[in-house]
Amino acid sequence: MSEDIDGGVETAAPVWAAFGDLMSVLVGAFVLILVSVIGIQLVLSNKLEQEVKQRQAETQRRKTLEQALAGPLAAGRVTLVNGRIGISGNVLFALNSAQLQPEGRALLKSLAGPLSAYLRASDQILMVSGFTDDQRLREGNRRFADNWELSAQRALTVTRALIDEGLPASSVFAAAFGSEQPVSSNADESGRAKNRRVEIAPVPRPSSVATAEKSGA
Secondary structure, eight states, rough: HHHHHHHHHHHHHHHHHHHHHHHHHHHHHHHHHHHHHHHHHHHHHHHHHHHHHHHHHHHHHHHHHHHHHHHHHHHHHHHTTEEEEEHHHHHHHHHOSSOOOOOHHHHHHHHHHHHHHHHHHHTEEEEEEEOOOOOOOOTTSSOOSSHHHHHHHHHHHHHHHHHHTTOOGGGGGEOOOSSOSSOOSSSHHHHHHHHHHHOOOOEOOHHHHHHHHTOOO
């Protein structure tokens, strides 16, 4: 009888040992999963915090730029849409001319500082774009072959003026669009005046240029 009892105990022992090993494995797996979940949450939390800080910094830069533009915006001399500064051609240039007027030069001088600070903080560059209406140049105007050339020269004039006011030459470039990107109808003078404009817009810096500058190449 005692032999039977002893035999039963000896048979049950390996079962309890296996059960203990299984529980150890399960607890270990649970701990690993828990640690992984916590790690993922920390990574996501850090990324979210960085994104929030970046957006706050971007918002602050935009506010600074808007403050610099407050006067011209109120006077209707410029517009600000999605970060693009639009300057009326009448403020900058006389009709069919690429020579900067005193009012336009003073406006660009007031924008150069805030724009430089914006670019330093955001690692972007400025695209200065020239636009015209769809009217042909006046007869006898031999300086420009067409609206493409006029818009290109106006963009270059603004670009050079910004550089003269301290904007790094490596942080600004000119582009010409002629009459191809109107913002209003060319059917009347009011619409054509809106289309004669220069836009200044921050754009991403080419990765190759950014990499070269950071490495000191």
